[in-house]
Amino acid sequence: MARYTGPKSKIARKFREPIFGPDKALERKNYPPGQHGASKRRGKQSEYAVQLMEKQKVKYTYGVLEKQFSNLFKKASSREGITGTNLLQLLEARLDNTVYRLGIAPTRSGARQLVSHRHIMVNGEVVNIPSYTLRAGDVIEVREKSKSLEAISNSVAGRTINKHNWLEWDAKTLTGKLLQYPDRDSIPENIKENLIVELYSK
Structure with missing residues (x-):
């Protein structure tokens, strides 16, 4: 892509x-x-x-x-x-963005790569389309054979408490769930x- x-x-x-x-x-x-980046005379x-x-x-x-x-x-x-x-x-319900929000990847580009390389499952099926739109209730998880990947384990290890109230996260099973679409005030x-x-x- x-x-x-x-x-x-x-x-x-x-x-x-x-x-x-x-x-x-x-x-x-x-x-x-650019050449005039710091100039205060930039046009309105x-x-x-x-x-x-x-x-x-x-x-x-x-x-x-x-x-x-x-x-x-x-x-x-x-x-x-x-x-x-x-x-x-x-936009928030895109699979790559949700993988990023869950903390499985430290960046959205990293999350996009994990999805494209077939490391992520949705409702028990591998989905390799980063733009896949999730629905409320969908379960997102790391494939069993991908759980030992250093990139994933490092990102999850650096994850703090769940910062997003529209998502649920189980650190033991590396499984998340989209509870609902976020309201506007929740999107940072x-x-x-x-x-x-x-x-x-x-």
Whole structure:
């Protein structure tokens, strides 16, 4: 699957947020990359530019391509409720994101790799599609023969208490469960989803 493989620090500096995790480069240079990055004379962004930046930030954060994102937005729009919240819930319900949230992998890209390499099961069946959408009640677990993988054991060992109230985790069996879709206040990412809705409404 095509995905962004370029310099992550440059993207984090572009949005001035550690969207790929803690970043020392961002701490040292908290301004956009490029020749005029540190200049205070940068032009004021248009409304469209601000909305587009927010969409790009979400795509980079969750590792979603343009076509996937567009399809997710259509799906979110067709559901009952607030479109922006629906969109974030669908992104959170992706299998790769849930593997990351459970602490099986330290990053979303790491979680995507575990899923693609067939280390993860959903409801007792191997699923190797990172974008697979989970439903409430689905059980996510590490395959028996994959439980000894160093990458998984190290990540799980560094895991603290369950930080996400929409997920359940059993450290002994390396099994998690999606209890429900998260409400908006529970999603920790700094995202202004209303800007994305406005962008698609044009």
